[in-house]
Amino acid sequence: MFDPPPNAAPCLCCLHPNASRMKISKLNRPYMACGQCGSKTFLNSREALAGQALLAPQVMALLDAWRNAGGQIEAAISGVEARIKVAAA
Numbered sequence: 116m117f118d119p120p121p122n123a124a125p126c127l128c129c130l131h132p133n134a135s136r137m138k139i140s141k142l143n144r145p146y147m148a149c150g151q152c153g154s155k156t157f158l159n160s161r162e163a164l165a166g167q168a169l170l171a172p173q174v175m176a177l178l179d180a181w182r183n184a185g186g187q188i189e190a191a192i193s194g195v196e197a198r199i200k201v202a203a204a
């Protein structure tokens with residue numbers, strides 16, 4: 116039996132940093148439910164689980180970079196790209 120993680124996760128719909136939680140449906144399938152925007156995202160494959168794990172930190176990094184760049188999206192995206200290149204090296 117799969118145990119959902121107790122920690123909250125970023126919501127990929129409204130981008131709230133910790134309002135989304137993994138739950139298990141009545142059909143025993145994992146989904147993310149957001150307490151902020153009310154979205155429910157079903158994760159029906161291993162690929163969907165991987166996307167959630169990989170994208171959530173990147174979304175939060177983009178928001179941080181955007182905030183640090185004073186709202187200039189081009190500078191924020193450049194900063195995230197630079198951090199991804201450093202992480203991949």
Ligand SMILES: [Zn+2]
Nearest residue numbers: 126129149152
């Ligand atoms: Zn949300």
